[in-house]
Amino acid sequence: MHELVAAPLGARRLVLRQGSGKALVLPAARFEELRTSAPETVPTWLADAARAQWNVDLTGRHVNEVLLLREAGPYEFSRATWELNLGCDYDCVMCYLGEKRFEGLDMNGKRKLLAVLRDAGVIWLQMTGGEPLIDPDFPEAYRLAYEMGMQLEVLSNGSRLYKDHILNLLRTYPPTRLTVSMYGSTADTYDAVTRNRGAFARFSRGLRRAIDAGLNLDLSLIVVRANAHELDDMRAWARSLGLKFREYANISPTIHGGAEPLPSQSPQFLTNREPFTGCPAGRTFFHADPFGRASICKVGRDPNIDLITEGVDGLVRLGSIAESLMLRTGGCSGCTLSGTCRVCRPMAKVFQAAKAPLQNYCQHGER
Structure with a gap:
């Protein structure tokens, strides 16, 4: 089982350890080095970083044994x-x-x-x-x-x-x-x-x-x-x-x-x-x-x-579905307070469908 996961995130390249909230941010060149050195041992810079970040010793181990390399998806979902x-x-x-x-x-x-x-x-x-x-x-x-x-x-x-x-x-x-x-x-x-x-x-x-x-x-x-x-x-x-x-x-x-x-x-x-x-x-x-x-x-x-x-x-x-769902419609259309509304439009719709008191979700209920 792998010890670390390398994954692209937009323009950044990360190394993660599952179960930990910590991450390493790699230069693109370092990430490409990992992509092309699968049969080789863990490079010194990665072994040192893993020891400092997670107290994990990867010295002398093969990259393909300890690192799972993730590919980027076609969109921006992470x-x-x-x-x-x-x-x-x-x-x-x-x-x-x-x-x-x-x-x-x-x-x-x-x-x-x-x-x-x-x-x-x-x-x-x-x-x-x-x-x-x-x-x-x-x-x-x-x-x-x-x-x-x-x-x-x-x-x-x-x-x-x-x-x-x-x-x-x-x-x-x-x-x-x-x-x-x-x-x-x-x-x-x-x-x-x-x-x-x-x-x-x-x-x-x-x-x-x-x-x-x-x-x-x-x-x-x-x-x-x-x-x-x-x-x-x-x-x-x-x-x-x-x-x-x-x-x-x-x-x-x-x-x-x-x-x-x-x-x-x-x-x-x-x-x-x-x-x-x-x-x-x-x-x-x-x-x-x-x-x-x-x-x-x-x-x-x-x-x-x-x-x-x-x-x-x-x-x-x-993306287009998100845009359509966020439009102010129905009872919220033309609202003068919409710029400071405290709930998103999908949430407002379920409150409206439930005929909830305005004070539960809308500033008009405070007046």
């Missing part, structure tokens, strides 16, 4: 998210997925999709769901993505992290980041938010085992009406574990524009987002759903491109 499925072992009150059906590609389809992501030039891949760790294909799909040289982030509720086969997989093929959601600091609250008895016990056990395994872990503190009283305790717990954490308190409608999650919004934690100034969706980033359909992001899902039938070439249309 990042993607992939929902392995929409099924979940939780039924959280604020879930944006709506009906959580466990369906999607079989393992053969997942292999095809991963090959398309690799050939598109995706370097950073976020694997999510639903809950990705409950998918029986997760171990094989994760390992294959790793072998293809992708830097992997896994988004999970942590309910399966206590299982030996999951921990052994992540220890052997370490993710660049494992982000775990936290829904409370006590069993009563956590189980109520997830609507799953025993969820807190499984989460707590898995969290401790993941820390003990040395995984690169951080937490997402999800704040809703039912657990807002425990937020200080959730923060204290995260700090006591020595983990980085982020807080998410603004609750969105479902991806289909359903209003079901909105009553879980904790009013005192409804925060003003920063003005939306654009994003790389559909340009250097895209989202793939459980059926292998590519869209600009998790929210702007239509129109989409069937990557299983169209392959990499279909991605050429994502």
Whole structure:
């Protein structure tokens, strides 16, 4: 198995180590040297850099044994998210997925999709769901993505992290980041938010085992009406574990524009987002759903491109799709505040479809 991955990123040339957020930026000449010296031993400059950056000793080893060389994709895509499925072992009150059906590609389809992501030039891949760790294909799909040289982030509720086969997989093929959601600091609250008895016990056990395994872990503190009283305790717990954490308190409608999650919004934690100034969706980033359909992001899902039938070439249309989805239309057309709007147009559309209160997403609601 390779130790390092060399990959082109636009005009830059990077050397990465999977499981690490650090990178080496190479001059073009050095990158070409690696491309043409596969049978030779690791050059001194790379061995020295790898030792300094990752404390890895590559001295005297063959390049083709320790380095996976990635080819550039035909477009500029370097990042993607992939929902392995929409099924979940939780039924959280604020879930944006709506009906959580466990369906999607079989393992053969997942292999095809991963090959398309690799050939598109995706370097950073976020694997999510639903809950990705409950998918029986997760171990094989994760390992294959790793072998293809992708830097992997896994988004999970942590309910399966206590299982030996999951921990052994992540220890052997370490993710660049494992982000775990936290829904409370006590069993009563956590189980109520997830609507799953025993969820807190499984989460707590898995969290401790993941820390003990040395995984690169951080937490997402999800704040809703039912657990807002425990937020200080959730923060204290995260700090006591020595983990980085982020807080998410603004609750969105479902991806289909359903209003079901909105009553879980904790009013005192409804925060003003920063003005939306654009994003790389559909340009250097895209989202793939459980059926292998590519869209600009998790929210702007239509129109989409069937990557299983169209392959990499279909991605050429994502830029124009992104432009069309970002146009201010409907109730936002001609808005005098659109220059400082705090949500993108696809997000505004799902709020409008859900008939959400304006204060949840629009500055007009503040007047």
